[in-house]
Amino acid sequence: MASAFSRAAVISSRTAQSISRAVCSNVRPESKATAAAKREGVEVRLYTVIYEAINGIRSAMEGLLAPLLRETITGRAEVRQVFSIPAVGAVAGCFVTEGEIVRGSAARLLRDHVVVHQGQIDNLRRFKDDVRQVASGYECGVALENYRDIKAGDVIETYAIERVVRHLAAAPARSGHGAAVESGLAARRVA
Numbered sequence: 001m002a003s004a005f006s007r008a009a010v011i012s013s014r015t016a017q018s019i020s021r022a023v024c025s026n027v028r029p030e031s032k033a034t035a036a037a038k039r040e041g042v043e044v045r046l047y048t049v050i051y052e053a054i055n056g057i058r059s060a061m062e063g064l065l066a067p068l069l070r071e072t073i074t075g076r077a078e079v080r081q082v083f084s085i086p087a088v089g090a091v092a093g094c095f096v097t098e099g100e101i102v103r104g105s106a107a108r109l110l111r112d113h114v115v116v117h118q119g120q121i122d123n124l125r126r127f128k129d130d131v132r133q134v135a136s137g138y139e140c141g142v143a144l145e146n147y148r149d150i151k152a153g154d155v156i157e158t159y160a161i162e163r164v165v166r167h168l169a170a171a172p173a174r175s176g177h178g179a180a181v182e183s184g185l186a187a188r189r190v191a
Contacts, residue, residue, distance in 0.1 A: 058168060067163040075099035077134075077142065079154040088123060090148040091141045094156060101158055102133040107144060110155040120145040121158065 029037070029044055037044045047053040077094035085091050094101070103124040109117040123143035124131055134140040142156055 062165075062167055065166040065168075068166050070162045070164050072160050072162060073099065073157060074105060074160050075101045075136075075158040077101050077140070077156045079142075079150060079152055079156065080139075081152055082150050083141070088143050090150045091123070091125075091143050092150045092154070092156065093139065094142050095139050096134050096136050098136055099158070100133050100135045101140060101142065101156070103131070105158045106160065107156055107158045109144060109147065109150065110157060111151065111153075116149075116154075117144065117147045119147055121156075122146075 026048055028046070034044070036042075045053075045056055047056065075096060076098040077092075077096045079092040079094050081093040083091045083093060101121060101124060103121050105121050107119060107121050108115050121142060122145035123141070124134060125141040126134055126138065131140070144150065144156070
């Protein structure tokens with residue numbers, strides 16, 4: 001038996017320390033319950049079809065999942081020679097072997113395949129010109145932000161971090177009574 005959405009339901013939604021959301025399926029909130037929901041900061045969602053309510057709850061749960069961080073290597077450059085420039089500090093004379101090196105991108109300095117520094121590409125030059133990016137197969141000068149201990153033979157690797165939205169896994173298929181529910185028919189379990 002269904003009953004109206006009452007003020008008590010609002011209070012229980014708030015004290016559950018959940019996502020402060022109440023879901024109503026085929027019921028309407030009482031006027032006192034609507035006022036209490038606004039006062040308590042509880043969002044009330046009204047649905048007429050149960051599958052829409054399930055999808056709404058699923059979306060809310062997915063919104064609580066932390067995004068997955070995926071790293072992609074965007075470029076790699078070998079340090080051939082190090083130059084000391086008074087205004088800038090150590091500048092690595094590099095040859096870009098893979099991808100492209102982009103000014104401002106996240107970078108790590110590898111020495112004998114071990115990460116010795118992580119930071120950003122601070123300055124990028126091609127000959128005497130300031131450039132935004134240098135493609136594979138070209139030489140360039142690279143200065144790392146707040147790091148000067150660069151040596152010949154080091155490798156500068158640039159990368160990008162992509163935030164991937166996570167989703168809940170689909171519910172497993174059921175047989176018997178569950179199959180009727182999945183096809184859109186309401187099934188009642190008889191005891």
